[in-house]
Every structure is written in structure tokens, then in C-alpha cells.
Amino acid sequence: MFKPSLFQWRWTFALFILAPLAYASGGGATTIDFLWIAVLLLLAKFSSLIEKWGQPAVLGELLVGVLLGNLVLLGVLVFEPVKHDEIIKFLAELGVVILLFQIGLESNIDEMRKVGVRAFMVAVVGVVAPFGLGYWVGGLLMPELSTNALLFLGATLTATSVGITGRVFRDLGKLQTKEAQIVLGAAVIDDVMGLIILAVVTAIVMAPPGSGGISIGAISQISLIAVAFLAGALFLGQWIAPLIGKFLSKIHTGVGMKFTIAISFCLIFSYLAHLAGLAPIIGAFAAGLMLETVHFKSFSDPTINQEIKVAVAEANLKTRTKVDHVLEQHSERHLDNLMAPLGHFLVPIFFVVTGMQVDLTTLSDPKVVGIALAITAVAFIGKIVAGIVAGPGVNKYIVGWGMAPRGEVGLIFAMIGKGLGVMSEELFSIIIIMVILTTLLTPPILNYLLRQQKAA
């Protein structure tokens, strides 16, 4: 095959040609961003090695971000430019959009129906208890806080990071236990309730002074737009996406086209969501739901499948059937696989940049640290209380602790509060500490409880 040398030389030429220009012009001003991206990715990926200790990779990425964002305290100014780099900021935004798109591609609405009454009970208590406790204790510890700030604190405490919770159970091989089922179902309902709570809280915060507080209109408008947008996308997905897939498979079968259509859907819907006044990630998630890979089955995968089929052509029927099954699954996962590298490239940037938002100087105030620990205790207690209503036949503590990690959901909450200007640096830091502690402490504790249960 000549192809390699062809391309090699075409581009050897191009790069040598460009050399003098770069030499003359000093190169692009954005070249430094290449270095920043590489550094952020390497640090994020090596930090994800904490997975070996049962910790979620996202925690490592956040901690790296916290570290980089506060090196200035040690007189290391080298990472300061990253905080204000528009390119990095854009890549982070694109990263969370890609992540939501991937999640949408993996999503399955039918999972909802598996949620039982007990999970509902746990979810209700798991929202009410932390919210009430947070609002009350927060008011006691920080009387200077506004009602809006306390509302946001309470709302943040209702969060449950489904990803981290489920990840823990999965890592421990306990995903099929009754406790896990309840926790996962409750976390799902918890999420939906969290939406409503935050819509209300945000509406209260956004209500112009003297307007008489909550604007029901604003809440319902936000909710309606979001629901209508997703419903519309799902409708489109159900009826139009398969047709699009079939149409495209007729004019082109290349993986490149497949990828281009998918990513363009994601980006266009992100923009449409933005036009609808929603977050771009809503559009990305909707696009993911629309493009569940099943719609792309009509695309052929030109890479490995054919070679494999040829290789097993002479094998017996049983073997060929097995192989076809694997390849079938492979082709169904194919769109996810195509997106994975883009996710590896962009998603860590989002979490590292998020971590860089944490200002550790607020920790110099012992009061803040003390309050953070108290709020963290409240965060655990609120969810453990929820575990009590899990009903008979299950380990209530496993359920309660399983609801505890706030993860990136809590972080997003805090950033919204910060974005709306209701949250002081101190409160933001307190919440960050609470999120990190609930996320960091839960896995080992669950690990202990589950092994104890096994022993019993």
C-alpha cells in the first residue's frame, strides 16, 4: 500500500513549507493553548488513577482543577492565564455539551418505570429533609445570609449524584441488590424533584424586587419550554431520525458522514436550545436521545466487521451466530464509540475548569471550614434520614449513604447560585467542600457497610 507514504509526503511538504512562515511570523498566537490543553488533559487523566482506590474519576479531575486554580497561593502564577482563556472556556463548554450528548445516546426512558413506591418515599424524604435541615442549620450558622442564599443552600443539599452513587454499587458488584435498586430509583425521582425545586428557587431569586416574590409565570414558562423542547425532540427522534438515517445510508456509508451528522445534530440542537432560552446541554441531551444508535443501524461499519465476518466464514453456524451477535452489539454501540475520543478530549477540560473555580483562600477562615464541616454533616444526615423510610428487608444505612454523594450535580447547583449572584465566595466554597466530602467519603463508607452486610 502506498497510502501511508503518500500522505506522509504530501504533509511533510506542507509542514516544511509552513516552517519558514512560522519562522517569519512567530507562529499563531493561540499556539500556547495547545500546551494548556495538553497539560489539563494529562493532569486530569493521571488524576483519574484514583479510580484504583474506588474513587470516581470526576473527583480526581475536580481536585486537579482545585489545585491548579489555587497554585497562585503558592506564588505559582503560570496557570492564571488559563482561568481567563476564551479558547479553554469554549472547549470546556463544548465538553459538557458532548458529555450530555453521549449520555443522551446511552439513555433509555423505559428505565423510569422500574422506579417503585419505596424509592419514591426515599426520594421525597431525601429532598425534604436535606432542604429543611440545610435551610435551618444554614440560617443558624450564617445569620448574615439572605433568604435566597439559604434557599440555594437547601436546594443544593437535595442533590444526588446518580452517576457516582450507581458507580459505587457497580464497582462493588452490588448493582442488582435491593438497596441499589431503591437508591437508583430514588435518585432518579430526586433529580426530577430537584428540577422543580431549582426552578422555584431560581424564580424566587430572579423575581424583581417588590414584584411580590415568586413569579408562577416564570416557573411554568421555564418548565414548559424545557418539557416542550424535549418532547418535541423526542417526537422528532421517534419519527424523523430513522428516516434521516435511512436517507443518509443511501447516499453515503462512511463513518465520517455518520460522525458528522451526529455531532452536527448535537451542536445544532444545542444552539436551538439556546434560542429557546435553555442551556445548550439540554439541546445536546435531546439530540442524543434523538440519535440513539438504533437509528444508525442502516449505516454499514466499513472497518472491522467485514474482516471478522470473512475470517469466520468457514466456522460452524453456532460460532458465526455468536460473532454476528458481538458485531451487532458493536455496530449498535458504534456511534458512542465514535463520540468517545471527542469526550476524552473535551469532557475532562470541563471538570478541571470547574474545579479551578474553587477559591481556597476562603479556607483561611476557620469559621468557613467549621461551617463547611457542619453543612457536610447535615448533608449526610438528611440523606441517612431518607434511608429510614426505605421499608423492611433492606439495610437502611446502605440506602441512606447511597443517596449521599452530591457530585458534579451539587457543583452545578453552586455555580448557578454564583451565576445568579446570590452566593458569596464563602458559601460557594462551603458547598464545594460539602460536595467534595460527600463524594469522597461515601464510596469507602458504602464499601464498609456492604462488606459488613455480606459478613452478617
Added chain:
Amino acid sequence: MFKPSLFQWRWTFALFILAPLAYASGGGATTIDFLWIAVLLLLAKFSSLIEKWGQPAVLGELLVGVLLGNLVLLGVLVFEPVKHDEIIKFLAELGVVILLFQIGLESNIDEMRKVGVRAFMVAVVGVVAPFGLGYWVGGLLMPELSTNALLFLGATLTATSVGITGRVFRDLGKLQTKEAQIVLGAAVIDDVMGLIILAVVTAIVMAPPGSGGISIGAISQISLIAVAFLAGALFLGQWIAPLIGKFLSKIHTGVGMKFTIAISFCLIFSYLAHLAGLAPIIGAFAAGLMLETVHFKSFSDPTINQEIKVAVAEANLKTRTKVDHVLEQHSERHLDNLMAPLGHFLVPIFFVVTGMQVDLTTLSDPKVVGIALAITAVAFIGKIVAGIVAGPGVNKYIVGWGMAPRGEVGLIFAMIGKGLGVMSEELFSIIIIMVILTTLLTPPILNYLLRQQKAA
């Protein structure tokens, strides 16, 4: 499996939470770039359907760029912002870096040795004839041009787009013909000569007025830095990269780590090249050569291979051997496969943005068009003359026409001249027209000659 629903709901929560924020803040200012990226990618990909007519995809992407860049002539201003969008500009830069990295990964230095004496002869004439003809005819047609501009015109005409030439032979299944071998070998040597020519021409242009013209120092410096950098990278690649690969395979076997290390190498070397005064793509190419996938064999591919091996476990030895062979090839290509989506995402942006640089208003001047056609004729004649020295036993016209397409190499030449300020809008447009015509007309002509030869 609960995983999908987990992630679905974790992020359903997150996106609904973000909705009010977006609603309140109006969303990110860079959201519009999501739309631009999607539009550029879709147009580029659909334009690549011209492959069906035997045209290289890059031509379609360039033509789309030319179209978008000149819609303003029809009063369509919507794409004007893209021309000055820093985000798009960065993604284009990143795109060509990724492309060079991919080429480096595919590269094989041993291919050089296949180059014979006849190819050398064709290459020499294929450089001298177009350069001399271009300088002379250009001077006759455009007496107002400076010597520097004429030198750049001549240099541009020496280019050969190895990729497009080889692509044509490959599409026609003629890659193993004697003509193809000579053309490909000659194109390789042509590239190296082009480097030297451009280094000289650039040095002349950059020489400060009254400094007595060429600075031998500048030329040798540029060449030395480039060669030293690549040699150093190759040395590192040969000795250190395998160790790095082995080390990494010990601490982590994830595809994500594999991808992160690879892309980070690419970006860091791009930056190092920039520090060395070279173009970032030189570093990317060097990084690609360093990370030839063989160095990553020690990584395990956790995705499909294991499933396949299980599926064929009960098959006979012959089948299992065949399957193992396919999987082995698959794993060797794996790093390329990981990079492919990033390439699909970013590379088209580079070529579309490049095409947008073309200013068609210069075509309103009949003189420019006339000269462009004359220069195009010179471009063809110069290479056809080279075919005459191809020696006995081959179709000299096939060799000559095979050397004709300038492709993106010519474009990069022109952009360097523009960047150095020696090239007027008219000359730039003339060269663009020449590049497009030589790239567009060659495939059908070669197609005709090859079929005629077959008939004879």
C-alpha cells in the same frame, strides 16, 4: 444494566438545573460557534460527495469554503462573522495539527528508499521546468510584479500534491503501475526540493533591504532547526516512546489514557516546534512519527476484541488464527481509529476556512482570469515536460499529468506568500484558480489516459 439510566438521570438533572441559569443569563456568548461548526462540518461533508465523481474530498471542502467566503457578493452577509471568529480560527489551526499528527502516525520512512533514478529525473525537471516557466511567463504577463512575487509564483508551480495524485491512481486501481511508482517517487523528491526552494525564496523575501539579498544563514538555520527537530523527535521516538508505552500500559490500560497520551504528545510537540520557531504542524507530524501505533501494542484494547475471542473460542484453529490476525491488525490501527473522529471533527474546518480566503471579486477583472488560465497552462506544461524524461517503457503523458495537481500544497504556498506580504490579491487569486484547475482537471484526464492505455 442500570448504567444508561444512571447517566441519563444524573444529567437530566444537571441540564434541567442549568436551564434557569441559561434563561437568566442568556447563555454563553460562544453558543453561536456551535452553529457555525455544525454548518461548516455538514457543508464540508456533503461537498465530499464529489468523491463519487472521482474528485478528492479536499476539493469539495475548498469549493464550499470559496462559496461561503464569497456569498457576501450575493448580499448574503451571514457567513462574514465566521471569517473573523477566533474560535473557528483556533479549531482550524487545531485541525491541521491533528491531520499532520494522523499522517505522522501512518508514516513509514522506509518508503523513501523505493525512490528510483527515473523518479529523481522526473522530479528535477518537474521542479526546474515549472519554476522557470512560471517566473518567465509570469514576468511577461505581469510586468508590474516584483521579483519576490515572481519567485513565489515559480515556487508555487513546483508543488505536487502527492495525496491527490496518489489518490487518483488508487481510485483507478493503478497504484502498482510503473507510471504510478515513478510519479509517486518523483512527488516525494519534489516535496523535499520544494522545501529547499521555499526556504531560499522565503529567505530572499525576508532579507532586509540593502542587506545584499539572500542570507545563507537564515536558510541553513531554518533547514537545520527543522531537520534537527525532526531527527531529535525520531531519535526520541525510537528509544523513548516504546518505554513510555510500556510504562503507561503498566499503570493504566484504558483507551482514554491511550488517547490522552497520544493527543497530548501531539499538542506538546506542536508547541515545542513553535518554540523552535517552526510551524506547530511540524511538531504534530514529529509526534505522530514518535507514536507509531506499534509503540502502543502493549496497550490492551478492552472493547470488542475480548468479546470476539470468546465468540470464536470453540471454533477450529484455522478460524481462530484468522480472527486473531484481524484483531491484531485492528489493535495496530487502534490509535489511528481513536484519532479519526477528532480528524472528522476538525480537519474539514481547516480546508473550508482555507477556501474562504479566496476573494472572487478579483475574478471580475478579465485580465486576472486570462492570466490565471495562462498560468494554469504553464502549470500543466511544466509537469508534462517532466514526464518526457520518465524513460522508456512507460506512458510519459500519464507520468506528466500525474505530477500536475498542486492541491492544498499549492494553497499553503500561496498563503505563505500572502502572509509574507509579497503576494497581491490578484496573484493570490490567480494561484488559487491554477490550484483548483490543476486539481480538478487532472483526475478526469488521467482517467482518460489510463483507459486509453488499457485499450491499446
